[in-house]
Amino acid sequence: MLSRAADALYWMCRYxxxxxxxxxxxxxxxxxxxxxxxxxxxxxxxxIAATGExxxxxxxxxxxxxxxxxxxxxVDTQSPNSIVSCISRARDNARSIREAISSETWExxxxxxxxxxxxxxxxTIVEDPHDFLSAVKEASHLFVGVTYLTMTHGxxxxxxxxxxxxxxxxxxxxxxxxxxxxxxxxxxxxxxxxDEIHLSSLLRxxxxxxxxxxxxxxxxxxxxxxxxxxxKLFPRSIRHCLSKAQRSLHAITGTPWDEATTxxxxxxxxxxxxxxxxxxxxxxxxxxxxxxxxxQLKLNAVGASIFETFFARQQESAAELPLEPExxxxxxxxxxxxxxxxx
Amino acid sequence: MELSKYEIGxxxxxxxxxxxxxxxxCELIARTLSTLPEADLLRRQRAAExxxxxxxxxxxxxxxEQGTEKILPFDLxxxxxxxxxxxxxSRGLAQRTRALNLFIDDIYHxxxxxxxxxxxxxxxLSATSYLPGCEGLDPPGGVWCHxxxxxxxxxxxxxxxxxxxxxxxxxGVSYVLHNRQQMKRTFPRVFEESRVRPxxxxxxxxxxxxxxxxxxxxxxxxxxVLSPGPFNSAYSEHSFLSQxxxxxxxxxxxxxxxxxxxxMRTTRGLSRVDVIYRRVDDTFIDPLVFRRDSLxxxxxxxxxxxxxxxxxxxxPGTGVADDKVVYAFVPQIIKYYLGEDAILPNxxxxxxxxxxxxxxxxxxxxxxxxxxxxESGGYGMLIGPSASAAERASFADRIRSNPRNxxxxxxxxxxxxxxxxxxxxxxxxxxxxxxxLHGGDDIFVVPGGLTRVALKKGSLVVNSSQGGGSKDTxxxxxxxxxxxxxxx
Numbered sequence: 092m093l094s095r096a097a098d099a100l101y102w103m104c105r106y107x108x109x110x111x112x113x114x115x116x117x118x119x120x121x122x123x124x125x126x127x128x129x130x131x132x133x134x135x136x137x138x139i140a141a142t143g144e145x146x147x148x149x150x151x152x153x154x155x156x157x158x159x160x161x162x163x164x165x166v167d168t169q170s171p172n173s174i175v176s177c178i179s180r181a182r183d184n185a186r187s188i189r190e191a192i193s194s195e196t197w198e199x200x201x202x203x204x205x206x207x208x209x210x211x212x213x214x215t216i217v218e219d220p221h222d223f224l225s226a227v228k229e230a231s232h233l234f235v236g237v238t239y240l241t242m243t244h245g246x247x248x249x250x251x252x253x254x255x256x257x258x259x260x261x262x263x264x265x266x267x268x269x270x271x272x273x274x275x276x277x278x279x280x281x282x283x284x285x286d287e288i289h290l291s292s293l294l295r296x297x298x299x300x301x302x303x304x305x306x307x308x309x310x311x312x313x314x315x316x317x318x319x320x321x322x323k324l325f326p327r328s329i330r331h332c333l334s335k336a337q338r339s340l341h342a343i344t345g346t347p348w349d350e351a352t353t354x355x356x357x358x359x360x361x362x363x364x365x366x367x368x369x370x371x372x373x374x375x376x377x378x379x380x381x382x383x384x385x386x387q388l389k390l391n392a393v394g395a396s397i398f399e400t401f402f403a404r405q406q407e408s409a410a411e412l413p414l415e416p417e418x419x420x421x422x423x424x425x426x427x428x429x430x431x432x433x434x
Numbered sequence: 435m436e437l438s439k440y441e442i443g444x445x446x447x448x449x450x451x452x453x454x455x456x457x458x459x460c461e462l463i464a465r466t467l468s469t470l471p472e473a474d475l476l477r478r479q480r481a482a483e484x485x486x487x488x489x490x491x492x493x494x495x496x497x498x499e500q501g502t503e504k505i506l507p508f509d510l511x512x513x514x515x516x517x518x519x520x521x522x523x524s525r526g527l528a529q530r531t532r533a534l535n536l537f538i539d540d541i542y543h544x545x546x547x548x549x550x551x552x553x554x555x556x557x558x559l560s561a562t563s564y565l566p567g568c569e570g571l572d573p574p575g576g577v578w579c580h581x582x583x584x585x586x587x588x589x590x591x592x593x594x595x596x597x598x599x600x601x602x603x604x605x606g607v608s609y610v611l612h613n614r615q616q617m618k619r620t621f622p623r624v625f626e627e628s629r630v631r632p633x634x635x636x637x638x639x640x641x642x643x644x645x646x647x648x649x650x651x652x653x654x655x656x657x658x659v660l661s662p663g664p665f666n667s668a669y670s671e672h673s674f675l676s677q678x679x680x681x682x683x684x685x686x687x688x689x690x691x692x693x694x695x696x697x698m699r700t701t702r703g704l705s706r707v708d709v710i711y712r713r714v715d716d717t718f719i720d721p722l723v724f725r726r727d728s729l730x731x732x733x734x735x736x737x738x739x740x741x742x743x744x745x746x747x748x749x750p751g752t753g754v755a756d757d758k759v760v761y762a763f764v765p766q767i768i769k770y771y772l773g774e775d776a777i778l779p780n781x782x783x784x785x786x787x788x789x790x791x792x793x794x795x796x797x798x799x800x801x802x803x804x805x806x807x808x809e810s811g812g813y814g815m816l817i818g819p820s821a822s823a824a825e826r827a828s829f830a831d832r833i834r835s836n837p838r839n840x841x842x843x844x845x846x847x848x849x850x851x852x853x854x855x856x857x858x859x860x861x862x863x864x865x866x867x868x869x870x871l872h873g874g875d876d877i878f879v880v881p882g883g884l885t886r887v888a889l890k891k892g893s894l895v896v897n898s899s900q901g902g903g904s905k906d907t908x909x910x911x912x913x914x915x916x917x918x919x920x921x922x
Contacts, residue, residue: 093688097701186490187664189673190683194489201490246701343701401701 092246096191098402099184100247101254103192104238106181107200108255110174110207111231112262116142116269117164118224119296124157126288135160141269144172158217165220166211174227175207193241196234203230249339253397256339260332261390266296267319268383290315297327316379317371329386330366337363343401355396362389435475437468440859446592446849447861448513459516459628459910466624467511472857479510479854482616491612491674493898494667506609507903510620513851513864513885514628520909523586523594523868524879526777531582531870531877533768534599534755538578540771541754542568552770553763557787560838561760562808563602563753565716567723571740573749574647575874580747581640581711582870583607583884586778590847595781597865598761601752603713606884606904607636607869608671611678613906614882629911631881636869637678639880643873644679644709647745655708657681658698660689662714662730667899672713686714691734696744709745716750724750758807758841759785786833786840795842796833799826802842804833817894819845848894851905853887863888865896866907881909 120141124134135155139148144163147170152159167173182204189197210216210223235255242248270293290310294300299318302325307314322328337359341348344356351357374382442450449460456464467475483505486492492503515523540547541558548555558564583604585597614633618625641657648655661672663685676683688698689707697704712719718728720736738744754760762783765776784791784802795802799818806814816829833840850861868883885905886896896902 092701093682093684094699094701095685095688096682183664186669186673188683189490189670190659190677190681194677198489202488205487250701 092191094402096188096247097250098398099188100191100251101397101402103181103184103188103200104251104255105258106177106184107203107231107234108258109172109262110177110181111228112259112266113164113172113174113177114224114227114231115296115298116266117161118221118228119292121157121161121220122295123288123292126292128285139163141265142172143265144170147171161217161220165223166207166216168211175211178204178207178227191247193237195237195241199230199234199237203227203234206230244342246343249342250401253336253339253343256332256336257390257394259327260329260336261387263297263319263327263329263332264383264386264390266293267316268380270296271379271383286310286312293319299325299327313371313375316375320374321366321369321371330363333359333363333366340397353396353400355393355400358389358393358396362386362393435467435470435472435857435859437464437859440852441861443850443861444590445847445861445863446588446590448588448849448851448864449511450852457514457516458913459514459908462624462628463512463514463621466621467852467859475510475854476857478620482508482510482620485616485619486612489612490670491608492670494665494669506898507889508613508616509853509887509903509905510617511852511854511859512617512906512908513866514908514910517910517913520881522777524881527584527868527870527879528877529768529772529774529777530584530596530599530764531579531872533771534582534601534764535577535579535872536771537767538601538749538752538755539576542571542751547767547770550770552766553760557759557763557838558754561754561757563751563757565724565751565754567736568749568751571749571751572742573739574649574742574745577647577747577872577874578749579752579755580643580647580749580872582872583867584870586866586868587781587846588849588866590849592849594778595846596764596778597781598758599756599764600867601756602716602748604867604869605668605671605713606867606886607880608674609904610869610880610882610884610907611636611674613884613904617906628908630908631911633880633882636880637675639871639878640675640711641679641681643871643878644711644745644747646873646875647747648708649743649745652708656706657709657711658684658707660684660686660710660712660714662686662718666713668713675711686730686732689732689735691732691738694738694741694743696732696735696738707744709747711747716748716753719746719750753808758783758805759787759838762841781843781846784842786837786842792833792837795840796830798842799830801845803845804829804840804842807839807841815895817845845894848888851885851887853889853903853905860891862891863894863896864905882907 120138124138127134135157139145139155139160142164148155148160148163151169152163163170163173165174168175170176182200185192185197185200206226216223238248238251270289287310290312291300294303294315297319303315303318306318318325319328321330323330325331340356340359344353346352346356351360438454440450442452442454449457449464451457486505486508492505494503537547541564547553548558579601581604583600583606585600586594587597588594610633644657645655657679658681659672659676661669661683663669666672673683682698684698690697690699690704692704696707696710698707714730717724718730720733721728721731722733723736735744736750739746761780762785765780768774768776784795786792786795795804799816802818804816804818809815816825818826821829848863848865851864852859853862864885864887866883866885869880871878885907886898887903887905888894888896888901889903890901893901
């Protein structure tokens with residue numbers, strides 16, 4: 092398929108996935124702040140720090156209040172990773188490849204876009220964002236389902252899934268990391284019940300609460316981390332995302348499962364294997380934060396090598412062009428934001 | 435809905451005769467409209483527009499914030515064309531297309547028609563759309579204009595006239611297909627009983643034409659649609675057509691010329707392209723041959739076209755035949771190449787390059803429509819009766835300083851079709867753009883077309899960029915009066 096189309100499919104799914112995660116994160120943050128004891132102080136500074144976009148936020152709003160944060164993450168078109176920005180970019184990508192995706196897929200993302208655009212001008216959205224956030228999540232699930240059911244599971248679909256799963260692995264690691272910071276920051280006087288609030292909100296933010304309960308029962312820090320990072324079957328665990336992403340990558344290249352011929356296959360294979368054969372004790376021993384930081388760097392490297400291998404346009408013929416100013420070849424598409432900044 | 439209040443007016447009404455009786459073929463739809471409660475009609479109209487918005491069937495508005503998308507307003511009341519009327523239109527359109535194609539081929543080769551003095555040499559060679567870079571080009575099957583959209587209007591005398599030809603990359607056909615889909619959902623029963631001819635075969639016919647004009651020696655051609663990209667006003671049509679044909683939609687930067695062929699860049703390297711349905715204007719197609727400042731082109735592509743290794747549809751250079759001055763000679767062009775009289779008449783046209791005719795135009799500006807020879811989309815146009823004195827004066831200056839670039843025509847009383855506004859029907863002026871495909875062996879005229887409607891009261895300008903909307907066009911399969919039976 093066209094390199095440009097593969098690139099757009101990959102980013103369409105990444106941005107859609109990011110929008111869903113932002114809405115999950117925001118929804119849970121709103122709920123958990125209601126459960127916190129007053130002695131905890133203002134929780135919103137912690138929330139904005141957890142997004143990794145504290146500087147961008149402070150530059151625009153100055154003070155981390157609830158309303159400002161809700162606006163910043165949901166309907167602020169100037170904020171690069173707000174829900175409305177993510178969906179706009181997902182749709183821009185979809186729009187540039189409408190012939191490569193099914194009509195149903197296009198229509199779903201277009202409706203999703205119309206939904207968030209309408210919300211962006213609704214005055215009550217900041218006051219009462221719950222319905223909006225639920226609608227965004229639901230639209231995302233529809234999008235994934237429609238894509239699954241109406242598109243051939245060929246090269247294009249796998250590029251989409253690859254993008255979605257790498258994004259999801261990245262987002263799960265950010266959410267875990269953020270909550271980790273909150274857990275460590277708690278005042279010593281507050282006991283186990285606060286831990287429980289945080290752990291259950293962490294689980295809920297990735298829709299893992301019920302599945303975790305079935306698997307482990309009680310809340311224990313170590314088990315929650317184990318479930319979200321290296322559970323084999325939970326669809327938002329990092330390990331699961333990496334292993335499914337690896338399958339899509341191999342479906343694209345056609346390389347046998349136990350071989351690697353391209354740079355992204357080697358990088359992603361190594362990373363996925365690491366999560367298959369590690370234990371939660373090893374991770375905690377090395378330091379969860381350090382571990383997740385390193386993961387995000389490795390994910391960036393995988394993304395860059397996917398770009399190099401599949402999307403970068405060969406420039407050989409552009410050189411023949413005797414035109415004076417800029418060659419008519421678009422700049423590298425990698426400029427779509429590879430990931431959010433790391434804090 | 436009360437139809438007795440509908441005002442026919444002094445124009446030809448496509449649905450009712452001057453006594454207010456439905457015209458043949460319109461009885462069923464008129465009855466349906468009269469029995470439907472207003473609220474119901476309004477609800478159906480809204481549902482249709484919402485569905486177009488959800489499907490993202492939009493055009494980009496230039497001059498606004500980049501990426502401003504709008505749906506083309508869609509009106510539920512169809513324009514009906516009886517079978518007999520259509521058969522004449524379709525023969526006339528095929529005739530015109532055949533003759534214009536021979537004309538273009540002649541102009542870029544022997545120029546017999548100029549030597550024989552049928553069309554003045556300086557008019558053709560001074561047309562901005564005449565491209566010297568296309569001299570001697572031999573497109574497969576001798577086909578230059580594969581896809582045409584010819585604008586027709588009906589005057590108060592009930593006669594159809596050809597308003598202009600669009601032989602480069604006419605747009606709008608996707609609305610024909612979408613509008614039809616909406617109407618099938620909105621009035622399924624009337625639709626079925628009126629025996630409306632289908633238009634859905636268009637993408638298949640288009641693909642057949644494109645495959646048919648493949649370069650010599652290619653067994654199964656790779657066909658692509660070339661679009662300037664998502665910011666082009668007709669982008670949603672480009673993607674729709676490639677999706678319906680199941681071919682790749684490429685942008686200029688996806689293509690590259692190498693080793694004498696055109697290739698597209700894929701995830702598995704370069705892949706050869708044989709036929710390009712280009713929706714990029716011809717002067718932008720190759721910066722090495724035409725506009726050097728074009729960023730929408732593929733450098734070197736014309737050398738591949740010349741070598742017969744890739745086919746462009748439409749071929750570059752076809753614009754010479756839709757120049758508005760050349761237009762005035764089309765009846766003679768038809769006679770010259772086919773030995774036939776034109777089936778469809780032209781609108782009487784004054785050429786400002788001719789001293790006498792120019793004097794007449796300048797003296798009668800308030801009664802005339804003046805058009806620039808090489809503009810479209812309703813731009814570069816003066817509608818005498820509604821223009822201010824200042825506008826007329828400025829146009830007169832333009833005509834005097836560049837007479838070759840202007841023509842003038844009498845103001846036509848374009849026919850009207852009832853159009854829904856809130857809960858009343860009002861007559862609005864329409865034109866008709868049928869689509870004609872020339873595949874070498876035969877010419878196919880889509881039974882239908884885009885009926886564009888000027889939504890502003892009294893307005894004669896139907897272009898989407900100027901506040902126009904569209905309607906479904908029903909070409910009836912036969913003229914036997916429709917079967918009885920309630921319908922909606």
